Amino acid sequence: MIKLKYLHILIILFLVNVGHALEDSVVAIVNDQVILQSELDERLENIDIQKLNRIQQTKLKNDALNQLIEESLLDQASTRMGIRVSDIDLQNQIKLIAENQGLTVLQLKDEIERQNIGYIKYLDNLRRNIKRQELFRVQFTNRAYISNEEIASFLKSNQVPEVQSKIDIKEYIIDNQSNTLNLSQAKIILDGMKEVGLEENKKKYPNYNIQVTSLNDTQLHELPDIYQNNLQVLDKDKFSNVFETGKGYTMLEVMDSDILVDEYKVSHILMKTNPMEDNEEIKEKLYEIKNNVLDGADFSEYAQKFSFDKASAIKGGSLGWITEKLVVDKFRSVMMNTPVGGLSEPFKTQFGWHILYLEEKRVKNITDKIKRNQAISILKDRKVAVAKKEWLAKLKDQAYIEYIK
Secondary structure (H helix, E strand, O other), X not given: OHHHHHHHHXXXXXXXXXHXXXXXXXXXXEOOEEEXXXXXXXXXXXXXXXXXXXXXXXXXXXXXXXXXXXXXXXXXXXXXXXXXXXXXXXXXXXXHHHHHOOOOHHHHHHHHHHOOOOHHHHHHHHHHHHHHHHHHHHHOHHHOOOOHHHHHHHHHOOOOOOOOOEEEEEEXXXXXXXXXXXXXXXXXXXXXXXXXXXXXXXXXXXXXXXXXXXXXXXXXXXXXXXXXXXXXXXXXXXXXXXXXXXXXEEEEEEEEEOOEEXXXXXXXXXXXXXXXXXXXXXHHHHHHHXXXXXXXOOHHHXXXXXXXXXXXXXXXXXXXXXXXXXXXXXXXXXXXXOOOOOEOOOEEEOOXXXXXXXXXXEEEXXXXXXXXXXXXXXXXXXHHHHHHHHHHHHHHHHOXXXXXX
16 A cells, blocks of 8 residues: 555656756645645745745745645645635636726726736736635634623623724713602603703703713713613614713714614515416505504404415414514615604515514614624634634644655
8 A cells, every 4th residue: 555655746746857857846845746846936926035044944934835735725625625716706806806906897807917917827826815714714703603601701801802893972961959849750850851952841840950961972982881871772763761960861862874774674475476476466455454554453463364474374474573684675765754653655675565564663783783793703713713723733743744855
């Protein structure tokens, strides 16, 4: 067996040396593939190696060679796993790279040629990189499970950076130094301002001093905890609940923020289109349901009986709290234009014919969600990095690797 292995290596060396004659040489063998001196030189060509001492030069060359060996092992693994990159996938990636650089594909090609890289070689390297990324995705990323306990522990450790998000708010404060108000009374006064505006509200309650302060370009995490807590969920007009601080009774209004999203509490009925049925019959049925509900019938009962979306049908058609990004364009448009407590007209999406009921709308602060997603990403990256290192070490242990001096 050993003789056969050495015979195999001798054949590889012979073929490579014949093919490259005096202009190139083999520096390493990785299973049945070789790494050439020209590949190693290319990896080091942008480094002024002459400025380094002998120890630094040796380390740099060894690191570059080990990187080439690892890439060879990854390429072999992706081939064994049947991972391929089609020409269409490659061209789509080229278009994306060009767009990100503000270039056309032709301009990108010219730029690559201008740098003496060679467009064909660039495409070959790009194809290999895409295959390696897909290999890692299949091998690790999709398998890196992060438990809720790990997420909670990580968030508690304060290793997640603060969400850098600016927020513009107004604070409305009723001075209560005389202790003549309680929270319920303050809520009536400040809630009334939403309906008639600040000036009219002051006329209505002349005995109470309502102060207004603008806090612009403020980092959310720099606000007092009680402010942050009351900005977690706002009403549809982006007002907070009324709460008590050392200043008095306070209500916040968000003027602008990139961490607030509209959430809709929606129920719907989906009726699947059938080539054997007339769409008009489906629309008429949905109109009939709508009219019956407007007359007092229970929407949830109709959803349970008629909706083709079985997952929501068992909950009376409820989709729970959802954001605009979770639904298709037509559904989004109808949802956003339906008044709270209202029923939509029948409308069609690629899934069939719908009618929806908008139960409630609110504004949700997504800072905690952003932090949670960041925690998952960091934890997953850590697990993947460890798994990659262990897997590469295993590949090396199982491979035949020979360094040619």
